[in-house]
Amino acid sequence: MTRLLEVNNLRAGYGLFTVLRDMSFHVDEGEIVALVGSNGAGKTTCLRCIAGLIPSKSGTISFAGLPHPGARPHALVEAGLVSVPEGRQLFPSMTVEDTLLVGGATPRARDKRTESLKRVYSLFPKLMEREHQLCGTLSGGEQQMVAIGRGLMALPKLLVLDEPSLGLAPTIVKQLFQTIEQIRDHGVTVLLVEQNVRTVLRIADRAYVIENGGIELSGRAQDLASDQRVVDAYFGVGSKESI
Template sequence: MLEVHDLSVAYGVIEALKGISFAVEEGEIVSLIGANGAGKSTTLRTISGLLRAKGGRVAYKGKEIGKLPPYKIVELGVTQVPEGRRVFTRMSVLENLEMGAYTCRERGGVKAGLKRVFARFPRLAERKNQLAGTLSGGEQQMLAMGRALMSRPEILLLDEPSMGLAPLLVKEVFSIIKEINADGTTILLVEQNAHMALSISGRAYVLQTGEIILSGSASELMQHPEVKKAYLGD
């Protein structure tokens, strides 16, 4: 479904990604794990069209998307939930969700989308007229995910969904990610909480200073000595 081949990205003279390659099959949850600064967010931002690659290619369903603007990539079915949530703080919950539905062309599509999102996130329904900036961190994460789901993505790119959340809320958010996947949305997950990421993923890749150093099934990587030592605290 998604193929990244020999992808290189630089910020000036600093190489952020050094020719990485990986793939995501339809229906999977695939994680990219690694320390801060490994290139995880850069990878997602490049797939989304927010950054331009220096070399390599990104293909979605066999079609190269590396030179498309971000809104075109969303229209194809690839949507990102950004790191730090990035909700529109001075707009209501409802207005934030409506912003996520800008690709919707069907009559009644926005209304149907809101119904689906409110069924998935009842707390957002309760707070639909509240300003997004007054929500808790967990509620803002749910709003960012709900806003992304309004575009009916086929693949959802999640960037650090657990960041800044209390452990109980992290469990809730990851449970919701599993439900979204079970409903048919493919997930590419970037996450520093390697234990949580691997616990819900089928496969994973380990990024280190812009290179993929390990890959395999999530269960294999959970038992890998390097992963246990560096990311699982064992």
Template sequence: MLEIKNIDVCYGDVQVVWDVSFDVKKGEVVALVGANGAGKSTNLKTISGILRPKKGHIVFEGNPIHTVEPFRLNEIGIAHVPEARRLFVEMTVDENLDMGSLKGAAKKEREKSREMVFDLFPRLKERRKQLTGTLSGGEQQMAAVARGLMSKPRLLMFDEPSLGLSPILVREIFNVIKKIRKEGVTVLIVEQNVQQTLSLADRAYVLENGRITLSGTGRELLVNDHVKTAYLGV
């Protein structure tokens, strides 16, 4: 479904991603894990078109997308739930959900999608007329995920979905990701919570200093000696 082929990415003159290649197959949950500053979020921003690779290619469902404008990616089936949520805090929950379904099939099926996300997040239904800036951190994360789902994506990318959440809410968010996957949505997730993420992922890649250093199934990496020492504190 998604292929990243030998990309280099820079911020100005500073290179932060070096010759990275990985793929995501339809129906999978694939994770990019690593320490803060390893280049995980940069990869998602590059897939989303916010950054452009200096070298390499990005292919989605057989079509190159590394030169496509970011707003077009949503139309072809890719949604990005960004780090720090990036909600419209002076708009209501309902209005934020509307912003995720502005065009095409997503707009036509807006109310059906709204009911689907309210089934996933009953608390959002209770707060649908509330300004998102007044929600708790956990509720804001739910709203960000719900907005991403409103575009009816085939690939949904999560950037640090557990950031700043309590352990109870982290479990809730990861359970929602499992449900999303069961609905047929492919998931690419970036996380520093390595234990939870590898337990969820079909496959994963370890990023260190902008390079992929390890890859395998989630289970394989959970028992890898380097992963246990560097990321699991074992």
């Protein structure tokens, strides 16, 4: 299996505040890898660092066998590492179609925009029905589809999703996770952060549990799903899982 992303001994944070202490993990081509952990554990910080949005303090990241270009997000998108941020970050007064086309405006993806748009609409038929609707008037689930679709338009090798299911009803979450599996089946590797731990462990190949800025546990998703420490912390009554 080809290693797509490798993170070694990563330290990162904000100013003098260190969030990630010593983080090491990897993602192989064709996998769905989940990062889970409690609020404030450092999951989003980790994704920001990988996406080049904040600099690392030490440690190494390599993507597709090349050294990480640092805090240069556009260079990472061009190399095929595309992020869908926490909270979707759509422009409310832009239409669905314009938002998707902007996602495909990068130098590598631009010539293939028509083809990519067709692919996104076949994955999310609902978006084609709503192509001229303003993003600010879409439901939460539809907005998440647009955010993922915009990421796919940039032709990712690795699609990074930060809490795609946040605020969505359980039936919509189920559909969303099926779509994430379809995206992987179309050849896009997926790294995602999720608080719906039980559900994400059903679709992920492997997972890492992050606590206090480091990896606490890791392994095959199906093994972690039956690990007592994961069950106690994230499943069932009084656990951290929201649905």
